[in-house]
Amino acid sequence: MVKFMLKIAADLENLTNLQPQGGCDDPYFSYLFKLKCGNCGEMSRKEICVSLDYAVRHPWAKGTTNLIRKCKLCERYGTVTMISGQGKPLTLEESEAWKYAPLMLFECSGYEPVDYVFGNGWKVDIQDGTEFEGVDLSRGNLAKYGEEGECPMIYNLRSTFDVVW
């Protein structure tokens, strides 16, 4: 089984600590991405969705897994297992340094995760110290117009799945 670290980056303005609403190990935060079959190379047409709160007994390894899926083309089974405790919020400093922050680790068997999709359920810390929840990044950006000048913004969202050895 191969482990893939999902890392995210974005341009942040007047805010910091971009992360899932309930923190990086938010059990209800949904991760959407496509899967490429490691056997035949078939790419899933739609994104699959996994979250920590849904787990089933692993079909051939110890413990649980978050997704069991059969490739539509070659009919091989694969799994996607989430490993919590590895994520960190994306800070303004990292954003300004063009760095990526690790979000979630996925142990995959039979599949390679690709094309992560940013969705709903994020939170950020606004610079006046308040938290802003329910941030929806599915349109690729956030611009929140406050009453006084400083406009918190998120744009240029990027993501990568890095193989972890």
Ligand SMILES: [Zn+2]
């Ligand atoms: Zn296949």
